[in-house]
Amino acid sequence: SVISQPGLSVGYMPQRISLHPTLPLTVLRFLSLSKVGTEAAIRAALELLKIEHLREQQIATVSGGELQRILLARALLGNPKLLILDEPAQGVDLAGQAELYQLIGQIRDQNGCGVLMISHDLHLVMSATDEVVCLNHHVCCHGKPEQVSNDPAFLELFGASVSDGLAVYTHHHNHEHDISGHIKLPKQ
Incomplete structure (x- = not known):
């Protein structure tokens, strides 16, 4: 079953987009094509992702890393949860x-949003x-990384040697997170 909040806002970042290299489309124009792309939201996303300098650049000429930041900026425009x-x-x-993953962590913490990463x-x-x-x-x-890395289905799929070579993250605390990443308070 799927659990969701009514009115949950979702931002989606595809792994790539296909644009014709001769399409005259600046980064600013690309971001403004979003239905939720107000000028203030676009400016804030560009600043957050440190790509303000790309505003007037043709999107077809940006690097791979810059394009991923642009796509992430577009996903953030509606202030998703x-x-x-x-x-x-x-x-x-x-x-x-490394820098992109650090930014994603900052966005999660600052915006209080959940992150589903494929x-x-x-x-x-x-x-x-x-x-x-x-x-x-x-x-x-499914489960915590340390549980999954020892799960028989995971071991069958990837092998014990892969599991042994992974740096498993252990989340040491005595609370749980809700669907948005917020800490669930214990029921009293």
Whole structure:
């Protein structure tokens, strides 16, 4: 079953977009095509992602890392409570990936939004997430990274040698998070 909040705002970042290289489209114009892209929201997203300098640049000429930041900026325009990121580091070099993942963490913390990230990077998944859902045509297993890395379905899919080589993130505290990432208060 799926649990959601009524009126939940969702921001989606695809792993890539296909634009004709001769399409005359600036970054600012691309962002303003969003139905929720007010000038103030666009300006704030560009500043947050440190890409204000790209405002007037043709989107077809930006680097892979810059394009991913632009797509993330577009996903943030409606101030979503849930960010869905499909392979957000697609086409980004290693240094850029670390910076991008750090930014995503800051966005989650500052905006108080939940982040659902689709990734094939097992090291990232196991070292930087609170909850893991492992899919292979169906849900193989799910839970905290340390649980999933020892789950028989995970071990069968990836092998014990892969599991042993992962840096597993252990979330040490005595509380749980709700769907938005906020701490659930104990019932009294």
